[in-house]
Amino acid sequence: MRNQVDIAVMIGSGVPKGMREAGQKACWVVLVNGEQRGTAFSTRAEAQECQSAWLAQLSANPVAMRLQA
Template identity: 70%
Template sequence: MQNKVDVAVMIGSGVPHALRALGQKACWVVLLNGEQRGTAFASRDEAEECRAAWQALMRLEQSDSLH
């Protein structure tokens, strides 16, 4: 099965309280096959780093399953 890793933005009431308390009006989350994985990030760059890590993990797991 091919896994899909995306970054999505959440705005307004979708932003966790802790980030809203810091003045954040938007946050970014990583989705694996449409389901949120991990925490919300204050910046898109942080979320993209997490996305890259998930993609690397998926490649590693796929490679291991081929051997």
């Protein structure tokens, strides 16, 4: 099985309460094999950094992620 690392945007009520209270209307999250990993990010660039880190980790040790599932 190949691991998939995606970025999803959350809008409106999907945005965590603290971010909404600060005026944020959208946020980005990283999904690993369809499951959110980590926190919500204020910018897409931050989420892309996290995505890159996940991809590097998974390419270094692809079996570890499958064992966690």
